[in-house]
Amino acid sequence: MNRPRFPVICRAALAGLLAATCRADHVTDLVPLCVKVKPAYVFIAGGSGVVISPDGLMLTNNHVIQGKRTFDVRLGDGSSYKAKLLGTDPHGDLAALRLELKEGQTVPYLPLGDSDALAVGDETIAVGNPFGLGVIDQSPTFTAGIVSALHHTQGTYTECIVTDTEVNPGNSGGPLITMNGEVVGINGQIATRFGLRSNTGLGFAISAKQAKIWLPRFLAAGGGEVKHGRIPGLAFEEKQQGGEVRVLIKDVADGSAAASAGFRPGDAVLGIDAAPIPSLTRLAALIGMYPEGHEVKVAVRRDGGQLELPARLVAPKRCAIGANFERPRNDDLDVVVSNVEEGTPAATAGLKEGDEILEINGQRIELRNRNEFKALDRMLRMGFNEGDVLAVKVRRSVEGQEPVELDLRLIAK
CATH class of the missing domain: 2.30.42.10 (PDZ domain)
Known part of the structure; x- marks a missing residue:
């Protein structure tokens, strides 16, 4: 028996109405948050930044400041200031600046939150200046999404936050914000396809935890660079x-x-x-x-x-191992030692003229062209840091005997 379709249609319409109402309520709930967040946003050098303390301390990406030390910036509330670089991390792509304020003056700010408390699925908002839209209407752009992944490595961004919150060129240096208005990340990279500089669904933010660790170093840097650390040896x-x-x-x-x-x-x-x-x-x-x-x-x-x-942790320090290598002849791309300087790490390790380098730290040396040879030659001569421990396998020819393979231990210093 055919049942009347009217109740079905009513139920579908009611479900749609309820869903639309829920979406509307959800969007409406974001309005006061956006109003709260906007004044602390910073337009800087075509990119973005955020004020994180009432005395004008702000964060952005290193690639936004592009080697400059002073800036004219504008906050989301329309006020303008001079800003001076405090310190920068070119490798990790983070920079701290301070707005030049009058004595006793304060500015709107957003506190750094606890990025360790984030969970995949948490809702987030990104504030920025995508494609320079803020130049047109003098207002930052807000986009909403969720935390997609945590503790991710993306190039030089380590332990970063992955989000589907829409970010694009111009969002760099701007804040990734929780629903309670705290900064949990500094947006800086996006995933792209086909060489197009637009977001394809994933953005990457430097965590607030990392920013907190670096801030004391930035404050003491006098406008200079702070290097990353390592455990040498x-x-x-x-x-x-x-x-x-x-x-x-x-x-x-x-x-x-x-x-x-x-x-x-x-x-x-x-x-x-x-x-x-x-x-x-x-x-x-x-x-x-x-x-x-x-x-x-x-x-x-x-x-x-x-x-x-x-x-x-200490900063990496480049050093030479004290060996040089023969230039390639025709199609021969073997890496052969041409000379070893006395008293150098190479000499201490037992490397000798005529040795052919076969492996370094378990990686077989297989070169396809002269450009690859040149790159390896540069690395072998000056591509190691003080304290690096290298396991080097060589083939050594001895007159009147079959060539032998030897394992050498080389410590760069």
């Missing part, structure tokens, strides 16, 4: 251990900061500052979040027990 590897993948310390350079901190070959790295380390990628991401001079606590497992080793 360690070589790592991933291995199966106890049915799971572990990050192990493969080697520790004698006399290095790592040796002084108490690290030993064979230590399993469990975590850094209570954050777990399941892979080498995660290890690099966590270390990459900190500036030089920062002290981390590294949890390791050794001989069945667990230890916590403090380590102060």
Whole structure:
């Protein structure tokens, strides 16, 4: 029997009406938040920024300031100020500035929130100046979305927040905000396709946690650059251990900061500052979040027990290993040592003239053209940092004997 269609249509219409009402209510709820947030937004150099304290301290991306030190900026409430660079991190793409205010003057601001408290699915708002739209109507643009992923590595952004909140060129340096009006990230990168500079659904923000760690360094930088830190003297590897993948310390350079901190070959790295380390990628991401001079606590497992080793991070320092290499001849792209300087890391490691480099840290050397040879040559001569521990496999020819393969341990210093 055919049932009347009218009730079905009514139910569908009612469901649509309720859904539309819910959406309208949801959008309406954002209005007071946008009103609250807008005055602390900063138009700067074609990009974005945000004021994070009443005395005019503000954050943006390093790529927004483009090497400049002073700026004319305008807040979302229409007021204009001079801003001066305090410090910058070119590698991590973060910069801090301060607005020049009169004595006792304060400005609207948004506090830095707790990005560690975020969960995938949390709602967020991005405030920015996409494609320079704010130049037209003198007002920033607001977009809404959710947290798509956490603890992500995107190029030089480590431990960053991934969001589907729409961000585009011009949003760089602007805030990623929670529903309670706190800044949990600084938007800086987007995923693109086909070479088009427009968002394809994913944006990447530097976490508020990272910003908080770097702020004291920026305040003391005098307008200069603050470098990232590392633990020199360690070589790592991933291995199966106890049915799971572990990050192990493969080697520790004698006399290095790592040796002084108490690290030993064979230590399993469990975590850094209570954050777990399941892979080498995660290890690099966590270390990459900190500036030089920062002290981390590294949890390791050794001989069945667990230890916590403090380590102060130092800035990378490039150094030469003291070896030069023969130029390619015709199609011969073998990497052969042409000479070794006395008293250098290469000489100490036992590298000799005529040795052919086969592997470095387990990576086989297989070159396809002269450009690749030139790139490798530059890396071998000046591409290592002080304290790097290198496992180098060479093929050595001895007159009257078959060539032999040797494993050498080279410490850059």
